[in-house]
Amino acid sequence: MKIAVVGSNTIGAYIARKLSESGNSVDLFERKPHIGKEACSGLFSERIWKYFPEKVSIVKNTITSATVHFPKKTMKLDLSPKMLVFHRGDFDSYATDLAVKAGAKLHLGAFAKLKSHDKNLVTLETDKKEMEFDYLIACDGSVSTIRRELKLPDPHFRLGIFFYKPEESNSSFFDVWPTKKGFIWKLPRGKTTEYGIIEEPDTARKLFDVFCDKNSIKQEKLISAIIPMGLVKPFYGRIALCGDSIGLTKPWSGGGVLWGLIAADILVKTFPDFNMYQKQLKSLFSMRIARSNLLLKAFPLVPYLQYFAPAQIHFDADWGPKPF
Numbered sequence: 615m616k617i618a619v620v621g622s623n624t625i626g627a628y629i630a631r632k633l634s635e636s637g638n639s640v641d642l643f644e645r646k647p648h649i650g651k652e653a654c655s656g657l658f659s660e661r662i663w664k665y666f667p668e669k670v671s672i673v674k675n676t677i678t679s680a681t682v683h684f685p686k687k688t689m690k691l692d693l694s695p696k697m698l699v700f701h702r703g704d705f706d707s708y709a710t711d712l713a714v715k716a717g718a719k720l721h722l723g724a725f726a727k728l729k730s731h732d733k734n735l736v737t738l739e740t741d742k743k744e745m746e747f748d749y750l751i752a753c754d755g756s757v758s759t760i761r762r763e764l765k766l767p768d769p770h771f772r773l774g775i776f777f778y779k780p781e782e783s784n785s786s787f788f789d790v791w792p793t794k795k796g797f798i799w800k801l802p803r804g805k806t807t808e809y810g811i812i813e814e815p816d817t818a819r820k821l822f823d824v825f826c827d828k829n830s831i832k833q834e835k836l837i838s839a840i841i842p843m844g845l846v847k848p849f850y851g852r853i854a855l856c857g858d859s860i861g862l863t864k865p866w867s868g869g870g871v872l873w874g875l876i877a878a879d880i881l882v883k884t885f886p887d888f889n890m891y892q893k894q895l896k897s898l899f900s901m902r903i904a905r906s907n908l909l910l911k912a913f914p915l916v917p918y919l920q921y922f923a924p925a926q927i928h929f930d931a932d933w934g935p936k937p938f
């Protein structure tokens with residue numbers, strides 16, 4: 615079958631590789647002239663190696679715990695599995711190289727637009743050139759062009775902002791400060807240290823500025839991007855969507871790469887039965903997202919609830935707290 619994949623970051627590249635390996639003809643479109651997302655901390659659990667051949671040379675640091683700073687108390691999260699810090703651009707390039715090696719045709723600097731689609735064919739337009747495909751997979755990120763062209767609903771949006779400080783640190787724990795509807799973090803990345811925030815778009819910058827001022831942290835060049843949240847409809851006709859384009863990020867952290875890869879695997883295994891893809895996504899993620907949203911609503915109560923928090927818990931960054 616002839617398949618177009620739009621967006622060549624980790625999720626799109628993974629799907630392009632898997633569909634190429636199973637004998638399909640895959641064209642992979644990336645609107646940027648180079649591969650790699652800039653606005654991402656690149657913190658993934660060790661489960662990342664279930665999806666890619668292990669390449670430890672691109673790991674910048676390993677994180678085994680996090681300290682959550684409530685206003686009057688701290689809580690330690692023992693992270694299992696461990697978390698690995700990557701340069702996100704390096705990881706996207708690695709994933710795309712593997713897709714190309716598997717046979718996917720990469721089109722760089724190619725902004726793909728949906729020209730038309732019916733029950734037999736999908737037509738894409740890039741640089742005024744039209745190309746026809748049996749199926750289209752959109753991995754084109756949080757403000758997905760394809761989702762909007764299909765008039766599918768948007769997920770909820772939060773905002774992520776961060777900067778790198780030239781402070782070397784190979785520490786194995788990172789710090790977290792809960793805010794009203796998100797959190798601020800300090801992440802040791804080897805040669806640098808990263809400070810960032812995820813919050814509602816209208817308050818993120820202000821809360822981040824106040825935090826940095828209060829702690830005498832001088833901000834460097836800020837990098838920011840929208841983080842979607844909440845699973846939206848993942849297909850229409852012969853077109854399926856995956857990753858940020860369907861809002862698939864962990865509600866408690868905004869991390870989207872592992873959940874995106876889990877969804878990508880479901881998509882590849884059920885391909886081209888997109889009804890089944892949707893069904894399996896919903897059964898795996900919908901309840902988890904709903905439960906986490908309820909917990910997030912309790913965030914403003916943190917100053918009162920902190921006293922009941924245990925001093926230490928086991929935490930699986932992909933699925934949440936684990937019993938001792």
Ligand SMILES: Cc1cc2nc3c(=O)[nH]c(=O)nc-3n(C[C@H](O)[C@H](O)[C@H](O)COP(=O)(O)OP(=O)(O)OC[C@H]3O[C@@H](n4cnc5c(N)ncnc54)[C@H](O)[C@@H]3O)c2cc1C
Binds near residue numbers: 841857858
């Ligand atoms: C500040 C911040 C920090 C984050 N930190 C983490 C983290 O530590 N760990 C984690 O797991 N997640 C993190 N995330 C979330 C993570 O970055 C996303 O969930 C993940 O990148 C989603 O991957 P994706 O492939 O779906 O989309 P994206 O990575 O956004 O990739 C979409 C790609 O599609 C391309 N594209 C878009 N439109 C078109 C088009 N029309 N034609 C061709 N190409 C197109 C884009 O150029 C882009 O390359 C963070 C996000 C932010 C904003």
